[in-house]
Amino acid sequence: MTETLFSAMPTVRYGGPDSSDPLEYRFYDADRVVLGRSLREHLRFAVAYWHSLAMNGADPFGAPTLHRPWMNQADPMQGARDKADAAFDLFRVLDVPFYSFHDRDIAPDAGDLRGSLRNFHEMVDYLGRKMESSKTKLLWGTANLFSHPRFMAGAATNPDPDVFAFSAATVKHCMDATKTLGGANYVLWGGREGYETLLNTDLAQELDQLGRFLNLVVEYKHKIGFDGQILIEPKPKEPSAHQYDFDTATVYGFLQRYGLLGEVKLNLEANHALLAGHSFEHEIAMAAGFGILGSLDINRGDPLLGWDTDQFPNSLQDTAMALYHVIRAGGLGQGGCNFDAKIRRQSIDPADLVHAHVGGIDHCARAFLIAAKMIEDGRLEGALKQRYAGWREPGAQAMLNGKATLESIAAEAEERNLAPQPRSGGQERLENLVSRFF
Amino acid sequence: MTETLFSAMPTVRYGGPDSSDPLEYRFYDADRVVLGRSLREHLRFAVAYWHSLAMNGADPFGAPTLHRPWMNQADPMQGARDKADAAFDLFRVLDVPFYSFHDRDIAPDAGDLRGSLRNFHEMVDYLGRKMESSKTKLLWGTANLFSHPRFMAGAATNPDPDVFAFSAATVKHCMDATKTLGGANYVLWGGREGYETLLNTDLAQELDQLGRFLNLVVEYKHKIGFDGQILIEPKPKEPSAHQYDFDTATVYGFLQRYGLLGEVKLNLEANHALLAGHSFEHEIAMAAGFGILGSLDINRGDPLLGWDTDQFPNSLQDTAMALYHVIRAGGLGQGGCNFDAKIRRQSIDPADLVHAHVGGIDHCARAFLIAAKMIEDGRLEGALKQRYAGWREPGAQAMLNGKATLESIAAEAEERNLAPQPRSGGQERLENLVSRFF
Amino acid sequence: MTETLFSAMPTVRYGGPDSSDPLEYRFYDADRVVLGRSLREHLRFAVAYWHSLAMNGADPFGAPTLHRPWMNQADPMQGARDKADAAFDLFRVLDVPFYSFHDRDIAPDAGDLRGSLRNFHEMVDYLGRKMESSKTKLLWGTANLFSHPRFMAGAATNPDPDVFAFSAATVKHCMDATKTLGGANYVLWGGREGYETLLNTDLAQELDQLGRFLNLVVEYKHKIGFDGQILIEPKPKEPSAHQYDFDTATVYGFLQRYGLLGEVKLNLEANHALLAGHSFEHEIAMAAGFGILGSLDINRGDPLLGWDTDQFPNSLQDTAMALYHVIRAGGLGQGGCNFDAKIRRQSIDPADLVHAHVGGIDHCARAFLIAAKMIEDGRLEGALKQRYAGWREPGAQAMLNGKATLESIAAEAEERNLAPQPRSGGQERLENLVSRFF
């Protein structure tokens, strides 16, 4: 194993709130037990190969800025091995329990299917060996079905059935590898599942293709006995002008249409929520309400910009409220908090990557502790219960449970000559109450 | 019957493309037959009481500007009758086949349920008598469950079950009235069905309330034998920070969740599509793909502003493409093109209202004629068919129809060692082709 | 003096961070000295008549919800006196040092100029008497030149010169009153100074009108010896589709064009910054850089919505960074923190208004204390200085001060065969550092 960018760095330790060391955790005391479980178990942090190892600082207006030695290897497979070495060094430094990857993050495309699969499996073996001596497990695997030109018009939704077949074969092998590596989930992000213009798009046909594709995946999961969750990651607008998996509500409708409810959950991302016109907590609460909350890509976007900036999270209020809704929903289960977050293009010092993760992990831990306090305190939940108390009365229940009809409700309402008086929503008081936990 | 703002105006006639009279139609030759039906039957234009008769020019920063004599009546019921007289005068001037209303547009609230219903039914009778001597029919009726303070925290989704009951009673009577008046559809717009902050909102509870409410409506429709369509109008963001009926895809998921598919369709609005981050044609194509396209609110928004401007449509390209997808979907059936569009706050001359409608009607007719030409030409449809031709092959069909598995597809893909080559999407050529129809 | 909504409420006191009383300040210890001045002097809080006394809960889709007894008076002047009584009661409860008003907030329009001025001056006298027994002073006065229909096409920028004259006369009297009442500033917000469509707008003509209008104001200020600041409040998009005072940079260009630099500063609002696509701290830093930072409207908007929500501020990070830039710029001087913030439509309990202000005041005080700590700590400023250190070298200075020419710089650069190496911007480290202050 070669020296990597991170070999010389010590593991980041918990130093307590008063620590002045920027490379110590002040809040992430992994073994601290809150609400019955350790922070490690609640948060299940994962480093994403994609953003933490595969980004080079390029943007649509500029060339790469980040020095990543593994990208310059003449032999791409040697580069892949160097990258894996660096990755596991980084995992050690951060002491994270999980990581996640796309097939293309860990092994290079070879132009054709067989060569690409060969590269992939060779690197899966390599990762397997790395994991033997590492505490870091696999949160999820996934296939990159969006970067190569063959996917430019979609993977499952491509007008060319050969691309569908290529994609299906790729996913089969990625699922096999995820199972082999003990992955807790398998994720699908439909990067190119969408359209640029309706002029060249048969929307209904493409949705049917996507629905069938996902059913193939679910059937295969059961066939091989993979006990991880299958997760879809909603995102609107980017890279396709319209993406089919727009947001939680859209994917929920899709899952019902294609008979996938109960089989597939969601991997929600803060920045994707923003692009869809929602708050992160909204997407979490919606998914929880529909029973499809699976896992989180924990980052932040810039509400003043119109694309995925994928920044490390640092708005305490936003993250705390998001995690509050996660706790209310019973936690993340097999999911986790994956850092689908990247350092800025100007953050070119290797240490910047470590600072970014340390800040992000500590931020989330702090936000979680705040959310846990809000849960333990109970006043927010109590106010909510109180507001809907009327619905627990028998007459109200009858309206909900199908015993009453529109006619019977109308008759009684007229009989009582209703003139309901509005009641304060108390938003400012509740906001003031929330402020007390920060 | 009193003199109204419009009594003195003659009916607007078709004058042909070369007409220089701003109060003649240049394209809306109602009896012209295209694609097997007259323009009147295809477009089914409706004037909306709400925007055309009930607006006064007020905005969040300013007082009313529009002189509407019926608003100044000391007796609100006399005002309601005057308004109805003016409305039917306007319908006559415009020669429109349909109109639409909210209960509150036609009759004043009385503070309590019984009084409000009494006012309403009195005015329904009045409208019924007006319709006897008018060619204008009712496209749809609906209930305004959002303006009165009692609805400030929702109608069906209110934390107070009495508001639910009040709303249910109101809708029952509105459906009765719509049936009585021969309405072709009944619409529900969830103006306050949403939330301001999750801090005081039980999202899952509220969705269940909304789902039950809509089932009550559907059950009642069958009970009374109303043969119109039940329509939901999707809208995001306004007036609630989050509205439950966000867009087509969201409502589609909702309909499935509450067993309403096949019973409820959508009334789509251009400006609402825009606020949700979609094009109008996207929403139409999605609804068509899901089999829930019902009717249109035909207006335009301002993409530079973040609220419903509800302007009269005038972008020929946007309207033509929207109507192209309507035609592809088989037309609007019992639905129509409702002008949910209002004149600007500065358009204070009574004639401005007529000019606005004449422009809007003519614009839509022209756009429809263009769309029909694109359909008849067939090249756009042909290019689409050609692009997906591969999917009509047996091997491709097997992947879609459930005969192939992920494993079998992968095995064959590996056997063939696929390396699919990308094919041009030809967007610019198609855009150039479209330009030829304008 | 009558009983008001607030008469029975005690004055809100400072109770310290551990206070559990929602109607005590936990952070706003007005006399606490930080950075050489008391919090009262730094923050100069003002209650805005407009949002706190004149709002009724109406929105574009719904009727008023807030019970404000002074709005129901048959005699509008009696209503104005009742409103003033309630206002000064509220000021007493909150113990705020300042308030602010539009002419129309304190006295009703009378339809014509003379009557309106008569109402206004009568109420100015009334306020003067109220102030004699109050600790609350006037932060600024202003004229509402946007609500009445006469202003629908602009005040200073109206195509009708009579509206310009009406507006000029109104502002003259408002300035007189502001001086009489000891106001520290006079504000102009160009609510209708903009356009709906270029089709009916002569943009250059209107800008010239606006420039002349502002010069008239400045000349009059000097004439009467008013020693307050003249402030413009930038805002984009609302209510006009395009507003001329779009943002800081736009107004800065306008001030230069019409010779007003040095005479006019800015009243910046957080929500207006957001609508213009900027952060609040950006607008503050820009204004500070241009030497035109005057005062703040301290509220928050919703980045997911496209209009002025004018909520009470509660994002600690945003407010702290905004105030950090205020402190860097030398503070607010004669300006202050005006609560251009309104309670939500559902916040109908009279106490909600008090809770909202208490939360807002405490929030800002807390954010200021954090900002002050960042200033005292000095590391953020130090990092900034360090980053630009190269520019303090003589060679670099020569490039800036006009001694070098493009040719001489090029010659030396070629001689040195420059190949500058990029240096990390360290954004994540700085963000982590900032997190430590919260």
Added chain:
Amino acid sequence: MTETLFSAMPTVRYGGPDSSDPLEYRFYDADRVVLGRSLREHLRFAVAYWHSLAMNGADPFGAPTLHRPWMNQADPMQGARDKADAAFDLFRVLDVPFYSFHDRDIAPDAGDLRGSLRNFHEMVDYLGRKMESSKTKLLWGTANLFSHPRFMAGAATNPDPDVFAFSAATVKHCMDATKTLGGANYVLWGGREGYETLLNTDLAQELDQLGRFLNLVVEYKHKIGFDGQILIEPKPKEPSAHQYDFDTATVYGFLQRYGLLGEVKLNLEANHALLAGHSFEHEIAMAAGFGILGSLDINRGDPLLGWDTDQFPNSLQDTAMALYHVIRAGGLGQGGCNFDAKIRRQSIDPADLVHAHVGGIDHCARAFLIAAKMIEDGRLEGALKQRYAGWREPGAQAMLNGKATLESIAAEAEERNLAPQPRSGGQERLENLVSRFF
């Protein structure tokens, strides 16, 4: 000269409105005289090296898709020559009068200043020779000061003065080359002149750097007797989170601040206007009003997406209104219509690039003919004049020209007891009138 992608294609000819050949112009009859000049002279179309020759179809989520042989040359200078050959072939095919380039578009960076300049001048010579046998002239040259990592923190606004010097030297040579090649303008686009976070940015310092930089450029222009225009291209949000040259109004303020008015004009882009929250016609009318309208980047954006999509224009209404304001302002003078527009990532057939340009050119020509008709018709202008007629009266003039004071205006207004009545803005009538020209 080698065979290029375009060698085999014939020159696109004017075929008239009824031409069915997709590679003929239907509206761009270059020699057709309208409003006293030929379309060629009015529109001054330019092909942009940047978008038409240097794009490869990559996006933030995907690899290059476009086959461009010149990008695969082992010797980058041979690639540059091949690219130039292809470029001039494309110019010939399209029969465009102008082209435009960045230094980096025509010659590769060499890592250091001297090598990069050497490459550049060698290619400038090559272009010079190509131009000898071509009818296509240079609309403008510019320097790419944003792609290389050395510019990641700005060019003129970099914290490192060496980058400022490198940039200055680069611009000097680009201006020399532009003069040598007979360029009509020199453009500056501040791609990285902005900031990612205020935490590491001294905004006032950076603005001063930028102001000085631009003065160096202007001084040098006069020194060498370059008689082209110096143009700044405003753009917000991308690639820097905040760009200094946000929009027309911002740059206008900047030009005044640094004494550059009269020396520098604007190159306005439709998509940049959109990102700044403006219409293209707004930016044009603003620049015209300020006397700084220079040239156009004629493309379109997608209002539903938050970044520069740089699509070929195809909204007839938007382009016609933009050109209407150009004509009102006296035309583009030395500027032109530069196609800063790129084909979609899926448009991988070489012919797609030609179709895109043909469509764009024809679209603009058609829009110009419509705009010219609106000008010749005069009704729009007449309505505008009429609306402001009051301002031509002596009393109104006195208010504008400084003869009246606030006091004197107020006195007269009170004397007349003004109560101005609002007048209709007639927006819908004007919109209907505009529709008649399409």
